[in-house]
Amino acid sequence: xxxxxxxxxxxxxxxxxxxxxxxxxxxxxxxxxxxxxxxxxxxxxxxxxxxxxxxxxxxxxxxxxxxxxxxxxxxxxxxxxxxxxxxxxxxxxxxxxxxxxxxxxxxxxxxxxxxxxxxxxxxxxxxxxxxxxxxxxxxxxxxxxxxxxxxxxxxxxxxxxxxxxxxxxxxxxxxxxxxxxxxxxxxxxxxxxxxxxxxxxxxxxxxxxxxxxxxxxxxxxxxxxxxxxxxxxxxxxxxxxxxxxxxxxxxxxxxxxxxxxxxxxxxxxxxxxxxxxxxxxxxxxxxxxxxxxxxxxxxxxxxxxxxxxxxxxxxxxxxxxxxxxxxxxx
Amino acid sequence: xxxxxxxxxxxxxxxxxxxxxxxxxxxxxxxxxxxxxxxxxxxxxxxxxxxxxxxxxxxxxxxxxxxxxxxxxxxxxxxxxxxxxxxxxxxxxxxxxxxxxxxxxxxxxxxxxxxxxxxxxxxxxxxxxxxxxxxxxxxxxxxxxxxxxxxxxxxxxxxxxxxxxxxxxxxxxxxxxxxxxxxxxxxxxxxxxxxxxxxxxxxxxxxxxxxxxxxxxxxxxxxxxxxxxxxxxxxxxxxxxxxxxxxxxxxxxxxxxxxxxxxxxxxxxxxxxxxxxxxxxxxxxxxxxxxxxxxxxxxxxxxxxxxxxxxxxxxxxxxxxxxxxxxxxxxxxxxxxxxxxxxxxxxxxxxxxxxxxxxxxxxxxxxxxxxxxxxxxxxxxxxxxxxxxxxxxxxxxxxxxxxxxxxxxxxxxxxxxxxx
Amino acid sequence: xxxxxxxxxxxxxxxxxxxxxxxxxxxxxxxxxxxxxxxxxxxxxxxxxxxxxxxxxxxxxxxxxxxxxxxxxxxxxxxxxxxxxxxxxxxxxxxxxxxxxxxxxxxxxxxxxxxxxxxxxxxxxxxxxxxxxxxxxxxxxxxxxxxxxxxxxxxxxxxxxxxxxxxxxxxx
Numbered sequence: 043x044x045x046x047x048x049x050x051x052x053x054x055x056x057x058x059x060x061x062x063x064x065x066x067x068x069x070x071x072x073x074x075x076x077x078x079x080x081x082x083x084x085x086x087x088x089x090x091x092x093x094x095x096x097x098x099x100x101x102x103x104x105x106x107x108x109x110x111x112x113x114x115x116x117x118x119x120x121x122x123x124x125x126x127x128x129x130x131x132x133x134x135x136x137x138x139x140x141x142x143x144x145x146x147x148x149x150x151x152x153x154x155x156x157x158x159x160x161x162x163x164x165x166x167x168x169x170x171x172x173x174x175x176x177x178x179x180x181x182x183x184x185x186x187x188x189x190x191x192x193x194x195x196x197x198x199x200x201x202x203x204x205x206x207x208x209x210x211x212x213x214x215x216x217x218x219x220x221x222x223x224x225x226x227x228x229x230x231x232x233x234x235x236x237x238x239x240x241x242x243x244x245x246x247x248x249x250x251x252x253x254x255x256x257x258x259x260x261x262x263x264x265x266x267x268x269x270x271x272x273x274x275x276x277x278x279x280x281x282x283x284x285x286x287x288x289x290x291x292x293x294x295x296x297x298x299x300x301x302x303x304x305x306x307x308x309x310x311x312x313x314x315x316x317x318x319x320x321x322x323x324x325x326x327x328x329x330x331x332x333x334x335x336x337x338x339x340x341x342x343x344x345x346x347x348x349x350x351x352x353x354x355x356x357x358x359x360x361x362x363x364x365x366x367x368x369x370x371x372x
Numbered sequence: 373x374x375x376x377x378x379x380x381x382x383x384x385x386x387x388x389x390x391x392x393x394x395x396x397x398x399x400x401x402x403x404x405x406x407x408x409x410x411x412x413x414x415x416x417x418x419x420x421x422x423x424x425x426x427x428x429x430x431x432x433x434x435x436x437x438x439x440x441x442x443x444x445x446x447x448x449x450x451x452x453x454x455x456x457x458x459x460x461x462x463x464x465x466x467x468x469x470x471x472x473x474x475x476x477x478x479x480x481x482x483x484x485x486x487x488x489x490x491x492x493x494x495x496x497x498x499x500x501x502x503x504x505x506x507x508x509x510x511x512x513x514x515x516x517x518x519x520x521x522x523x524x525x526x527x528x529x530x531x532x533x534x535x536x537x538x539x540x541x542x543x544x545x546x547x548x549x550x551x552x553x554x555x556x557x558x559x560x561x562x563x564x565x566x567x568x569x570x571x572x573x574x575x576x577x578x579x580x581x582x583x584x585x586x587x588x589x590x591x592x593x594x595x596x597x598x599x600x601x602x603x604x605x606x607x608x609x610x611x612x613x614x615x616x617x618x619x620x621x622x623x624x625x626x627x628x629x630x631x632x633x634x635x636x637x638x639x640x641x642x643x644x645x646x647x648x649x650x651x652x653x654x655x656x657x658x659x660x661x662x663x664x665x666x667x668x669x670x671x672x673x674x675x676x677x678x679x680x681x682x683x684x685x686x687x688x689x690x691x692x693x694x695x696x697x698x699x700x701x702x703x704x705x706x707x708x709x710x711x712x713x714x715x716x717x718x719x720x721x722x723x724x725x726x727x728x729x730x731x732x733x734x735x736x737x738x739x740x741x742x743x744x745x746x747x748x749x750x751x752x753x754x755x756x757x758x759x760x761x762x763x764x765x766x767x768x769x770x771x772x773x774x775x776x777x778x779x780x781x782x783x784x785x786x787x788x789x790x791x792x
Numbered sequence: 793x794x795x796x797x798x799x800x801x802x803x804x805x806x807x808x809x810x811x812x813x814x815x816x817x818x819x820x821x822x823x824x825x826x827x828x829x830x831x832x833x834x835x836x837x838x839x840x841x842x843x844x845x846x847x848x849x850x851x852x853x854x855x856x857x858x859x860x861x862x863x864x865x866x867x868x869x870x871x872x873x874x875x876x877x878x879x880x881x882x883x884x885x886x887x888x889x890x891x892x893x894x895x896x897x898x899x900x901x902x903x904x905x906x907x908x909x910x911x912x913x914x915x916x917x918x919x920x921x922x923x924x925x926x927x928x929x930x931x932x933x934x935x936x937x938x939x940x941x942x943x944x945x946x947x948x949x950x951x952x953x954x955x956x957x958x959x960x961x962x963x964x
Contacts, residue, residue: 078501168382172404172731248495249567255495255732260389338567339495341732342404414932422941457816465820587852587906600852600876607818607826607879617878658820683828683870683883685854694870696857710857710868712910717854719909719931 052127052137059126063280064088066323070283070331077335088280092273100269105166114161115267115274121153122278125285130214130292132318133300133311139211144196147210147289148189151244154278155181158253158263161275165266173262176342177246177253183349184243184250190357191233191240195293198222198230198364210289214296222364223371229363234294236357241286241329243345245279248334252342287325288318295321378402382731386415390493390735395743401731409726411719421709428704429455429675430668433528436695439711440744441522442485445478446688447695447711448527453608453684454697455529459675462664467531468609469657473544474517474526475686476646476653480551481510482689483639483646486742487562490636493735494571499561506554513547516540529671531663536654544654548647555644562636563624572632576725576737579630586720590691591642592741594620595635597628602687611687614649632740639742642689676704690714690742715744793849793874795827798882802829805844806837828883835888835897838869842900845884850875853900856910858918860944864891865918869900890920899925917942 068085075082102108127137128147136143155177162174199213202221218230243250254262267275299317300310340348379402386394394415400408420439424432436447449471456463463471484507491499511521518524518534526532536544562568578588583596593600601618603611619641621628628634665671679701685694691714698708718741725737799811810832815825833841845851852875858867871884890897899922901908909931911922916933919940930937939948 078498079505080501168380172382172401175404248497251495252732256389259731335498337496338491338499338565338571339732340567340570341730343730344570412931414930414934417932419941468820584850585905587904589852598876599878604878605874605876605881606872606883607824609818610820612819612824612879613821618876683885685883692854694854696855696868696870698859708857708859710855712855712870716909717906720906 048137055126055131055137056123059123059281059284060277062319063277063282063284064092066283066326067280069323070326073327073331074335077332088276092276095268095273095276096270098269100271101266103166103266106266107164107166110164111161111266112271114157114164115271115278118154118157118161118278119274119281121150121157122281122285125150126281126288128210129285129288130211130296131288131315133298133314135211135214139209144192144210144213147285148185148192151188151282151285151289152181152185154282155244155246157278158275161267162253162263167266169259169261169265170263172259173253173255173265176255177263179342179346180243180246180250180253183346184240184353187236187349187353187357188240188244190354190361191237192289192293194233194357194361194364195230198226198368201368210292214292217296223367225363225370226367229360229367230294232356232360232363234290236353236360237290237293238325238329239353240349241290241325242333243349244286245283245330247330249337249340250345251334251339252345255339283326283330284322287322287329290325290329291318291321379407384734384738390738392489392739393743397734397738399726399731399734404730404732406726406729406731406734409723411722413719421711424709425705425707428672429529429699429706430672432706432709434525436711437523437525439713442482442744443478443688443690443693443713444523445475445526446686446693447713448525449475449609450684450686450688450693450695451697451709451711452527452529453686454682454695455675455678455684455699457682457684458680458697458699459529459678459682460680461530461674464531464661464664465610465658466535466660467662469653470532470536470662471527471609472611472614473536473650473653473657474514474524474532475688476649477510477514477517479646479689480643481507481514482742483643484510486639486689486739487558487636490632490736490739491562491568493739494568496565496568499565499568502561503558506551506558509547509550513543516543528663528665529675530665531661533663535662536657541654544650548651551643551647555640558643559640562640563633569633571733571736572636574629574631575733576632576729576740577630578721578725580628582724583630583721586724587717588691588721589717590687590689590714590742591635591638592691592718592721594618595628595638596630597621602685602692606685608685610653614652616645616649619645632736635740672704675699677701681708688714690744691717713744715741718743793877793880793882795829795882797848798827798829798845798873798884801844801848802831802841802884805840806833809833809837809841824879826883828885830885830887832887832889835890838886838888839898839900839903841886842869842871842903845871845873846903849873849877851904852876853904853907853910856907856914858914858920858942860918860942861889862944864889865895865920867897867914867918867920895920896923897921898923901925916940919943919946 067088071087072082072085102111125147128143130136159174159177162170195218196213199216199218219227246253254264264272264275298314300314303313305313379400382399382401384399385391385396396412398410399406420435424435427435433448433451436451437444439447484503488500488503491503514524515521517536517540518526526534578596580596580598583593583598597620599618599620601616603616604618619638621634621637623641624637626637678699681698683694683696685692693714694712696710697706700707721741729737795813802809802811812830814828814830816828817823818826852872854870854872856867856869858865866887866889869886873882873884874880888897897920899911901911902924908926911925912931914920915928916930917940939946941949
């Protein structure tokens with residue numbers, strides 16, 4: 043593969059991922075509105091929002107730590123778009139891949155949250171400070187169950203000898219469900235459920251939109267951001283939504299339908315890619331849109347307790363089942 | 373920055389998404405815990421009581437309606453009761469029933485409004501949209517009966533201005549049926565939803581003792597288990613005959629805790645109570661006159677001669693409203709007009725409710741007493757650092773002057789003398 | 793609670809107090825009379841009277857209204873005695889007049905903490921003073937608000953209006 047080819051592919055994924063993120067955000071808003079018996083914004087509204095933000099004045103508050111305040115939106119965008127490069131896209135393998143990229147993706151997913159928290163602290167507003175503190179607590183709460191779920195799956199695959207260790211590419215190529223015993227299937231189902239619960243938390247959506255909590259701290263972390271910087275965070279969020287949903291799909295449902303339809307070649311790849319995007323959409327709809335419509339915002343202590351005790355316990359139980367499965371099946 | 377100390381201050385308001393009307397809270401916060409609060413009101417102070425001293429009583433009645441958009445029946449009813457008492461005016465029986473019907477309709481729309489706001493404060497926007505969607509029904513009925521969605525201009529001294537026509541009765545019945553059928557769903561959505569319960573149970577507690585000593589009124593007091601309701605305790609209009617009973621969480625089979633959840637219970641059950649009251653009044657209402665002064669000039673002439681003082685009270689959706697008025701013969705304007713809205717009484721109960729709660733609870737606790745700032749605050753203008761009280765004539769003049777300036781500025785050709 | 797009980801309580805607290813009963817006929821099918829009590833009370837008698845009312849039963853203060861009578865300032869304390877008794881609340885209004893030279897009254901916040909807002913409002917609007925009030929901070933008006941809007945002879949209020957007229961003249 044030539045370097046030029048790689049650059050071309052990367053550009054396609056980055057631009058495509060960004061556009062897709064905004065399109066999905068449009069669907070998310072429209073569907074949520076319909077469920078709330080509202081008409082909702084047009085599907086292209088996220089594009090209009092970003093467009094408008096980009097031409098608006100970007101204000102840096104007097105009390106803010108300027109360079110940090112301005113740098114963080116860029117960091118968030120870079121990190122969340124980089125994740126897209128490490129994820130396989132249906133029939134197409136990831137642009138960047140190596141052993142252990144599953145672990146790398148975990149770290150990259152945490153970076154936008156840290157960037158937002160630092161940006162919040164740097165903005166010098168008490169409301170943003172509260173938001174930033176909450177973001178950090180959130181991060182510490184959901185990271186462990188997230189790590190358990192991801193690592194559990196890739197570790198089990200490694201024990202079965204599938205491809206390079208801790209690689210997302212390997213898991214996409216070899217779905218685990220049929221390779222493990224009954225205990226393993228239960229364990230995998232539990233981990234999948236945990237990951238779905240972590241998804242809205244990772245994306246700071248209701249009931250976990252605590253760091254931004256509009257009615258409490260007026261947007262929290264984001265309260266001082268405007269113009270281009272806010273647009274960047276918006277894009278980072280769109281990309282992260284896609285990345286998180288794609289991660290769930292890659293780990294637990296990396297199946298294609300081209301084979302079933304008897305298609306091969308370019309047509310098959312196109313169908314599989316489309317199917318992959320549909321799966322991403324389904325995950326987003328189930329874990330983000332419906333959840334945020336059906337629930338009230340929780341409080342930070344309720345979330346921290348829930349993730350540290352209940353969700354972690356459930357995730358560890360899933361992991362234990364996988365370990366037992368390894369002992370039984372081998 | 374603030375991290376150097378453990379306790380730092382978070383300002384909420386005067387303008388903040390959690391507040392539907394301006395008020396300023398300054399919270400002293402340790403981590404996520406509230407250690408103290410300083411409350412400043414007055415941001416919606418328009419000097420209405422002062423303005424009334426320059427107006428005749430009919431104008432004052434319309435002014436009273438504009439104290440607050442939501443209580444635009446409660447305040448006029450209370451001022452009419454006070455003036456009728458001061459001037460010795462009798463109200464025809466039918467008008468008394470009609471006043472009850474109108475004020476119960478207001479209670480339904482106000483409580484549903486509150487329920488939606490409360491859901492929004494919790495971040496549960498779906499519930500907000502659904503509640504406000506069903507609230508349209510009662511607003512439609514109010515529009516049908518009065519011609520307006522708010523500011524109904526219904527009560528007048530000596531009666532009411534509009535009757536419920538026979539052909540409108542089926543519409544009222546339809547509304548009663550609509551909400552009866554919906555009530556279970558509403559109770560289900562608010563009281564049996566785990567995420568709502570997690571956010572409202574044991575949050576913003578007002579103990580019965582605090583409620584009593586701080587003279588809390590309305591649903592705020594009733595949620596703490598105090599059986600207090602002006603309609604029940606201090607009869608007026610026909611409420612004494614309707615057998616109104618104060619609703620506490622006990623009516624829902626719960627031991628009152630005085631938290632936000634209990635306040636939701638009380639308000640939602642009161643919607644059902646209002647439906648019953650409307651239905652009873654609709655069927656028991658006798659035929660007859662709706663006002664003892666069909667002609668306004670006659671009323672004005674009578675009021676000008678009237679002398680005396682009087683109190684009027686009413687259980688508004690948020691609690692006790694009381695007006696005091698003093699009239700002197702030969703003077704068209706009220707000598708004194710004191711308005712006390714429910715939030716005025718409930719202001720102090722915020723302090724114990726906020727104590728040791730979390731920052732996340734601020735919006736819902738603030739909303740739990742269903743505050744109505746414009747009722748509580750009643751013009752002051754601050755400009756260039758020089759505060760001033762502005763009379764209506766002044767405001768009108770200022771507003772006209774501004775319109776003039778703007779037009780001059782906008783029109784390409786400067787205006788001269790007579791024509792454009 | 794009945795009007796007689798309240799009357800007795802008031803009479804024992806302030807000897808020689810004249811309490812006027814103004815019954816208020818209410819209702820359409822079954823007429824009842826809701827008792828309203830009005831009494832003019834010297835300012836020394838205020839605290840004992842409120843204490844007696846409180847001892848007699850649950851007490852609620854609705855509001856304090858007031859006016860400038862020319863020579864003095866008249867404050868009306870509107871209470872509901874027997875608060876929370878179905879059909880049995882008695883409205884009690886105590887009228888206290890203080891001279892403008894010495895507009896000082898005892899605070900009743902010690903007995904009834906709920907009266908703080910009402911008392912603070914009177915400080916802002918009528919320029920009276922309450923001894924023993926927990927806080928005198930403004931509730932409704934800005935802290936540096938000059939004058940007292942409800943005083944009829946207040947030069948500051950007149951000045952404010954004049955200043956605004958001037959301001960408009962300059963900017964209009």
